[in-house]
Amino acid sequence: MKAILTGGAGFIGSHIADSLISQGAKVLVIDDLSSGDLANLSKSVEFLNLNIADQKLSKVLKDFEANVLIHCAAQASVSQSIKEPNFDAQVNILNGMQIMDYAVKADVKSYIYLNTGGALYGEPKYLPCDEQHPINPISPYGLSKWTLENYFDLLLPTSAKFTSLRLANVFGPRQDPQGEAGVVAIFSRRMLDDKDVKIFGDGEQSRDFVYVEDVASSVIAVLDTEAQGHINIGSGEQTSVNQIFKQLSAEIGYSKKPIYEPERQGDVRHIYLNARKAEKDLEWTARINLEEGLKHTVNALRG
């Protein structure tokens, strides 16, 4: 198995790379390190420090003869997408279309796209959201990620296999604790350093937290099955930000109270995903529960 993995130096991509390597795959990571880190990368991957739209990749992809393109590279921040919607669209739509085009011309037959589930459905009409829930993104990020899914659906040859994994809120080791998103990493880092922790809004907003290694196993499950289409990947459980704060405080022994700030634009109030299709089609369910995942994350940050 030969896989091209974009964004493989990032948080989620690097765990996908590790899982692919452990399955004996040959992996070529393409990442411009705009938010990724070389320290995340397994020594066993081949690595190219390039933008996914770089025209050098046209030949690279032909020479590599991959079985699959796993497209994980993105501008992955909701707040950044609100500040710079053009840049967000450039990376998440246009650059994504370019690497897809190179892969099609290199005759790659299978495509896996790491999409968002959390930022796609908008303010839910019902919960948990299944894949049939109306799509109504409320941020440029949700819109750009959804748009590329549509381009994959429209432009890939009908003989190609395409799977879009619509991910819930992913957490775990290697998530950037200095970022603007990823409450688990941000809270954990600040609690470990005994700094104040900010919560935007009243903290009762809820999310579906899925552990990063479970997400990596969902990619392997796609490779191991014939399943395709749009598939939610989440824990199917609803957890409030206040609950995350409480559980992490207990785990770390942090005694300060959170500082509540006004809620942020672009964030929905409640979202969690129905992942029954993943269970049925991929034989996948989240295996690492929140408590265990939080422990692993904190331990990784403790170093």
Ligand SMILES: NC(=O)c1ccc[n+]([C@@H]2O[C@H](COP(=O)([O-])OP(=O)(O)OC[C@H]3O[C@@H](n4cnc5c(N)ncnc54)[C@H](O)[C@@H]3O)[C@@H](O)[C@H]2O)c1
């Ligand atoms: N983190 C989450 O909770 C979450 C939830 C749903 C979906 N996703 C999706 O999963 C994927 C990975 O997200 P992440 O949280 O690991 O983010 P990340 O920022 O850690 O990873 C993205 C990677 O893509 C690289 N990259 C960005 N633009 C590039 C370009 N033009 N050319 C080459 N490389 C480029 C970055 O350097 C980085 O290594 C993204 O597609 C994101 O939209 C993430």
